[in-house]
Amino acid sequence: MRGMIRTYGAVVVAAALLALPAAAADKLPNVVVLATGGTIAGAAASDVQAGYTSGQVGVEQLLAAVPQAKKLATLRGEQISNIGSQDMNDEVWLKLARRVNELVAQPDVDGIVITHGTDTIEETAYFLNLVVKSKKPVVLTAAMRPSTALSADGPLNFFNAVAVAANKDAAGRGVLVVVNDWIHGASSLTKTSTTAVQTFLSPLRGLVGTVAYGECEFYRGGVGRNTVDSEFSLDGVTSLPRVDIVMAYENMDGSMIDAAVAAGAKGLVIAGVGNGNMTKAALDALAAQAKKGIVCVRSSRVATGRVGRNVEVDDDAMALVASDDLNPQKARVLLRLALLKPRSLGDVQRLFREY
Ligand code: ASP
DSSP: HHHHHHHHHHHHHOOOOOHHOOOOOOOOEEEEEEEEGGGGGOOSTTTTOOOOOOSSOHHHHHHHHHHGGGGOOEEEEEEEEEEEEGGHHHHHHHHHHHHHHHHHHHHHHOEEEOOOSSHHHHHHHHHHHHHHOOOOOOOEEOSSTTTSTTSSSHHHHHHHHHHTTTTGGGTTSEEEETTTTTEETTTTTTEEOOOOOOOOOOTTOSSEEEEEEEEEEEOOOOSSOOOGOOOOOTTTTTOOOOEEEOOOOOTTTHHHHHHHHHHTTTTEEEEETTTTBHHHHHHHHHHHHTTOEEEEEEEEESSOOOOTTTSSHHHHTOOOOOOOTTOHHHHHHHHHHHSSSOOOOHHHHHHHHOO
16 A cells, blocks of 8 residues: 555656746746845836836835746845936946945856846946846846836836746846837847837947847847956946036037036037037047046937047047047946046047947
């Protein structure tokens, strides 16, 4: 009788194992979710109203809202902040970057998902792209519609971000941003619509890949030096130098440029017209600040295209730097890291070519 029970037990166990889906039989990847806030964690009083508040839902609620993601990875969450990304700041950046670096150094962590607001996700992603020291997937995601909205986009974006972070093929492509089925590289994506779900584009460099209901397709690697190939490090860094962005426009004078320096800027990025241009008055003010040691970078307010050196502006004579293909908000991130130590202008220009 005992023999029969043992045999019956073994058959039951074997049958149960055969019934397990392949993914569950193999060990699932471990993905840590770091929540920072944003519309993906936003809530409104009704499902069809435009007004809402970012950063209302905690990381545990975010995880609970997408139980399907547990089939892709073993998930655990941490709350880094819970703010609209319009309020993103250096304190959160340094905390987030340190935590990502700690986690990716752990052998039992396979990937990271960061939930974030769409307003400044491109800046945070690019910052992490320069200071995270790992090839493991680090994937930011966001939503345009709050969690309470009709057709909220957050849950599927989150599911897809987990799929990318859990995918070995995502490794070594730099920090990624997954929104609306597209996988963007941190250096190339930009927000292009204030309200549309399809807001993110990677105009010059194209997509890193696509992801549809968790199925990933990768097209290219990272653009520019990033993560393990980046020379930047946050070791010993407790604050970042102030760099301001000044937009160029018709009839511009030098007062905004001078005001930014008076407020303490150590570097300036001009969101120039066209190929990083500005009025002669603005250019004279910029060159005067450059002569005093303020590092001045010409970028463009135009949505796409490179800003080339010495095209319509004599950068050599005026001691200016051209931003290459970084938009003003990303040029500012790179310049802040560049200014962590003294550098020649030639070296700063090299950074804008290489990153
Ligand atoms: N203002 C919001 C934020 O960036 C917008 C969003 O997440 O879509 O947090």
